[in-house]
Amino acid sequence: MPVATHGSVKGLTPIQIRATGAEMILSNAYHLWLRPGCDVIEAAGGLHRFMGWDGPILTDSGGYQIFSLAALARVTDEGVTFRSHIDGSPHALNPEEAIRAQERLGSDVAMILDECPPGDADRSTITAAAERTARWAKRAVAARARGDQAVFGIVQGGTHLDLRIESARTMVELGFDGYALGGLSVGEPRPETWRVAAATTPHLPSDHPRYFMGAGTPTDLIRLVGAGIDLFDCVLPTRLARNGTLFTSQGPVIIRNARYVADVRPLDEQCGCYTCTQFTRAYLRHMVMAREPLAVTLNTLHNVTYYETLMARMRSAIIANTFASFADAMLQETSMTSEDPACPA
Amino acid sequence: MPVATHGSVKGLTPIQIRATGAEMILSNAYHLWLRPGCDVIEAAGGLHRFMGWDGPILTDSGGYQIFSLAALARVTDEGVTFRSHIDGSPHALNPEEAIRAQERLGSDVAMILDECPPGDADRSTITAAAERTARWAKRAVAARARGDQAVFGIVQGGTHLDLRIESARTMVELGFDGYALGGLSVGEPRPETWRVAAATTPHLPSDHPRYFMGAGTPTDLIRLVGAGIDLFDCVLPTRLARNGTLFTSQGPVIIRNARYVADVRPLDEQCGCYTCTQFTRAYLRHMVMAREPLAVTLNTLHNVTYYETLMARMRSAIIANTFASFADAMLQETSMTSEDPACPA
Numbered sequence: 001m002p003v004a005t006h007g008s009v010k011g012l013t014p015i016q017i018r019a020t021g022a023e024m025i026l027s028n029a030y031h032l033w034l035r036p037g038c039d040v041i042e043a044a045g046g047l048h049r050f051m052g053w054d055g056p057i058l059t060d061s062g063g064y065q066i067f068s069l070a071a072l073a074r075v076t077d078e079g080v081t082f083r084s085h086i087d088g089s090p091h092a093l094n095p096e097e098a099i100r101a102q103e104r105l106g107s108d109v110a111m112i113l114d115e116c117p118p119g120d121a122d123r124s125t126i127t128a129a130a131e132r133t134a135r136w137a138k139r140a141v142a143a144r145a146r147g148d149q150a151v152f153g154i155v156q157g158g159t160h161l162d163l164r165i166e167s168a169r170t171m172v173e174l175g176f177d178g179y180a181l182g183g184l185s186v187g188e189p190r191p192e193t194w195r196v197a198a199a200t201t202p203h204l205p206s207d208h209p210r211y212f213m214g215a216g217t218p219t220d221l222i223r224l225v226g227a228g229i230d231l232f233d234c235v236l237p238t239r240l241a242r243n244g245t246l247f248t249s250q251g252p253v254i255i256r257n258a259r260y261v262a263d264v265r266p267l268d269e270q271c272g273c274y275t276c277t278q279f280t281r282a283y284l285r286h287m288v289m290a291r292e293p294l295a296v297t298l299n300t301l302h303n304v305t306y307y308e309t310l311m312a313r314m315r316s317a318i319i320a321n322t323f324a325s326f327a328d329a330m331l332q333e334t335s336m337t338s339e340d341p342a343c344p345a
Numbered sequence: 346m347p348v349a350t351h352g353s354v355k356g357l358t359p360i361q362i363r364a365t366g367a368e369m370i371l372s373n374a375y376h377l378w379l380r381p382g383c384d385v386i387e388a389a390g391g392l393h394r395f396m397g398w399d400g401p402i403l404t405d406s407g408g409y410q411i412f413s414l415a416a417l418a419r420v421t422d423e424g425v426t427f428r429s430h431i432d433g434s435p436h437a438l439n440p441e442e443a444i445r446a447q448e449r450l451g452s453d454v455a456m457i458l459d460e461c462p463p464g465d466a467d468r469s470t471i472t473a474a475a476e477r478t479a480r481w482a483k484r485a486v487a488a489r490a491r492g493d494q495a496v497f498g499i500v501q502g503g504t505h506l507d508l509r510i511e512s513a514r515t516m517v518e519l520g521f522d523g524y525a526l527g528g529l530s531v532g533e534p535r536p537e538t539w540r541v542a543a544a545t546t547p548h549l550p551s552d553h554p555r556y557f558m559g560a561g562t563p564t565d566l567i568r569l570v571g572a573g574i575d576l577f578d579c580v581l582p583t584r585l586a587r588n589g590t591l592f593t594s595q596g597p598v599i600i601r602n603a604r605y606v607a608d609v610r611p612l613d614e615q616c617g618c619y620t621c622t623q624f625t626r627a628y629l630r631h632m633v634m635a636r637e638p639l640a641v642t643l644n645t646l647h648n649v650t651y652y653e654t655l656m657a658r659m660r661s662a663i664i665a666n667t668f669a670s671f672a673d674a675m676l677q678e679t680s681m682t683s684e685d686p687a688c689p690a
Contacts, residue, residue, distance in 0.1 A: 006632075008632060011639060035634065036627065040627055043627070044607075261385060262381075262385045278397045282385055282388075282389055286380070286381045287353060293353075293355050294353040294355070297356070298358075
């Protein structure tokens, strides 16, 4: 899912989002709740009509943003109080209100409110957060008022496999429409991320979507699909596009590099996106150097297409029963290593 | 002509430019000459292929930019020396090199190098600049090496009608493919602008395009078409779009105004552009307030469509012999007055 934090995948019209191959996008309930507000989006007929996107939308609950973006976040069993990162205004959110807000936004998939401990938290903090998330999950289930919106539970537990499995069992008992892995990609070594995912997914039903929140690099996607994950969101392809870092079948291209100044080849010969079929590396570099807004559009179009194409090829390989060999080949092609930066969420 | 200073109409793909109704665009030879350089664009197969635009392109010569943007511009009869506004590097341009550079860019219409005196220059300065522009025009004609590129002369003379008419006669004697009015929209009162244009166009052949450089507001376009002008360029619709000032059939809309926060009507009910048919004022305001790049795209799409539609309607009115009454009605509709800001070039 490309990320449309404020109800827009940065620089792309809905037509252009669709052209990347994306079927589903993610928006941040926290951001939309603060601005423009659920009342505005409800008055506009819901988030789909507001942003002109007729495909599925998943909204996150705001938990992660409150703990990472907002100021003075204070959490109790009742919920969270915090101050807006925009204007410092005080707000409160609890499990019921998180469901209610997402029902008002009208997304297709809502996420429960979870407590997200920092990446370096100790075991007792992580245990307490997972237990509180479990209590909040029960309240979220009880708060559901719409029959036409899926709700996903969130498995916490840090990198402690016993806590993860316990959390997964609790969520499955509550009976959600899909299950997410939260609290990963927060600074732990990448192989640890993949290991935790692989150890957790067997405890989640294979006929329900399994969603890894906030990953990642192409390598992460390949490893995590191998670990049983179906669904991802990450700002990496869009954010790196804005910085001029582009994913290609020959490895990453830093397009502002002087070597591309007169390079009239397509960015990626093997890519069929509008950017690669209509423009040269020289033009893409020029757009970045001249700080042209079109750079954002063309680069984002390409990077998201790269991600969507990678996912589509993995789906095909799974169906053809060739995933293992496909993954091996792709891990070399991407030239990305486990030292890659984690996905900034 | 929407303005593509660096080879991109800011925020629009070529497909989106076309969708506004624009048939022809303008690019700045000065900017492209400095970055990425004529050699790069020539290697890419010319400006059309470089930027992916298959319609006509007019390039200006760089004269106006050198006198307004570059540092330490020094002009002699030979030409101009100046320092780049990007990196301070020293450069020289003369009438022959200006033609040569535009031939290398491969634009459909090249402009001669002219001397652009400041808006508050006295009569003797304006006279000298017009005479030098005339001498440069002769050299430009002699320098032409391509048969497939039109070249337009530029009429100077400030707001002095006798100087304008003298300059027009000189240009017509030299025999260009079209004729431009330069050195206007530089701070003079708008009625003065229109009066000078109306007094000059009768001295330019009616079967050759007459181009007013750097205008303007919708009111300017209506007045200047009435004065016999065929062709315009201006950054106003694109620049105002980026500031969130949008032209509509009900007058200008400052989209960040709080009154639009929950306004779920289209920006302009009478406009058929993508922005007006797919999005609400509330969404457009939200995009601006959240500083989303999509705001640039959607707002620019609309403003350029507004301008192109206005020009198309004036063409129809001229053909139907109803221009005078159409112009009267439109001057009221635009709600723009002669106090409007001049076009920032």
